[in-house]
Amino acid sequence: MSRSFFVHLRCSKCNRVYDPRQVQTTCTSCNRTLLAEYDLAAVQREFSPGSLKNRGSALWRYRELLPVFDESHFVSLGEGWTPVLHAKAIGDTLGLPELYIKDESFNPTGSFKARGLCLAISKAKELGITEAAMPSAGNAGGALAAYAAKAGLKAHVFIPKDTPIVNIKEVSYYGADLCLVDGVISDAAKKMNEMNVGNMWFDMSTMKEPYRLEGKKTLGFELAEQFDWKLPDVIIYPTGGGTGLIGMWKAFREMEELGWIGKERPKMVVVQTAGCAPIVRAFEEHKTASEFWNNAATIASGLRVPKAFADELILSALYESYGTAVSVSDSDLLSDMKLVAANEGILLCPEGAATVSAARLLLKKGFLSPDERIVLFNTGSGYKYVEILKNI
Numbered sequence: 294m295s296r297s298f299f300v301h302l303r304c305s306k307c308n309r310v311y312d313p314r315q316v317q318t319t320c321t322s323c324n325r326t327l328l329a330e331y332d333l334a335a336v337q338r339e340f341s342p343g344s345l346k347n348r349g350s351a352l353w354r355y356r357e358l359l360p361v362f363d364e365s366h367f368v369s370l371g372e373g374w375t376p377v378l379h380a381k382a383i384g385d386t387l388g389l390p391e392l393y394i395k396d397e398s399f400n401p402t403g404s405f406k407a408r409g410l411c412l413a414i415s416k417a418k419e420l421g422i423t424e425a426a427m428p429s430a431g432n433a434g435g436a437l438a439a440y441a442a443k444a445g446l447k448a449h450v451f452i453p454k455d456t457p458i459v460n461i462k463e464v465s466y467y468g469a470d471l472c473l474v475d476g477v478i479s480d481a482a483k484k485m486n487e488m489n490v491g492n493m494w495f496d497m498s499t500m501k502e503p504y505r506l507e508g509k510k511t512l513g514f515e516l517a518e519q520f521d522w523k524l525p526d527v528i529i530y531p532t533g534g535g536t537g538l539i540g541m542w543k544a545f546r547e548m549e550e551l552g553w554i555g556k557e558r559p560k561m562v563v564v565q566t567a568g569c570a571p572i573v574r575a576f577e578e579h580k581t582a583s584e585f586w587n588n589a590a591t592i593a594s595g596l597r598v599p600k601a602f603a604d605e606l607i608l609s610a611l612y613e614s615y616g617t618a619v620s621v622s623d624s625d626l627l628s629d630m631k632l633v634a635a636n637e638g639i640l641l642c643p644e645g646a647a648t649v650s651a652a653r654l655l656l657k658k659g660f661l662s663p664d665e666r667i668v669l670f671n672t673g674s675g676y677k678y679v680e681i682l683k684n685i
Contacts, residue, residue, distance in 0.1 A: 325605075395671065451488075453480065566591040569589035571585070648671070
């Protein structure tokens with residue numbers, strides 16, 4: 294039976310080390326994100342890409358590099374191994390013949406959030422946590438509720454009132470406690486913290502616990518495996534909290550240390566919208582952290598994040614990869630939702646459509662080259678955005 298080679302948690306800023314068998318949130322010294330680390334030398338001796346040949350398609354195929362020790366605590370709904378689709382028609386239109394879409398809408402609950410919450414809930418179960426809470430812009434709340442239901446945990450989800458109705462309804466259907474809040478996700482977080490006083494809810498907010506990141510890093514493992522262990526040249530990623538981008542960057546480092554890939558890295562690209570672009574502004578100003586974006590407004594609810602908790606890690610990945618950050622308009626991403634649906638048969642979520650708009654913009658700016666292999670991330674299903682669909 295295979296096992297996890299998880300050895301400890303380390304603070305991403307001050308390097309303080311924490312016991313992996315104790316409940317942890319952020320660093321007690323500097324309040325920054327904790328990162329799971331593995332005995333990669335031991336992994337290299339006992340596990341190789343060839344070991345994956347006869348494994349199932351759920352993300353637990355990479356279990357040696359995931360932080361749950363006992364397989365009896367795995368909580369799975371079949372997440373992971375989403376397709377990488379060659380977007381030939383759109384690529385030909387744009388002049389990018391090697392354009393691909395990693396379509397995360399195939400995950401349980403219809404979005405990439407299933408990856409992170411699968412790991413967070415599995416580890417919570419192993420650690421004996423019985424109640425968890427989070428603020429959500431939509432899809433994460435549904436994923437938390439679903440995986441908590443599967444695991445027998447109680448979930449508390451705080452969501453802005455104007456979140457897409459499907460996101461709101463699914464939280465209740467999965468049996469979680471739902472609280473609707475005026476404002477944006479930062480206001481939902483404030484309400485959650487107020488109501489958690491005197492309670493014992495474990496905070497599963499983005500990057501404020503260590504294990505959602507480990508689920509999202511499987512995006513990087515899958516990309517490498519699906520492209521025969523050669524990474525794409527560019528990854529264009531719609532970024533709210535940025536867990537997936539940070540997770541992939543972590544996965545690339547781990548795979549290089551294991552000898553599965555070389556030193557080459559994709560250029561990482563953050564996409565936000567003009568109505569909420571804190572990472573773009575910070576990148577353009579050459580800063581290492583972002584500032585709170587006041588009056589955040591966009592139809593792409595997953596991108597309506599005024600300040601990412603792990604903004605320093607997002608920006609670090611951009612600088613290290615010689616990547617960039619761009620914002621697009623709501624009108625452009627709506628047009629690209631229709632364009633991709635009509636030409637590729639894929640109903641992108643608004644956040645995913647923003648990556649198509651970004652690719653067009655970056656090609657005009659000369660950042661992208663027609664000979665590059667480019668992967669766009671569709672982070673969820675367009676079917677969850679009925680309010681938008683009925684108006685376009």
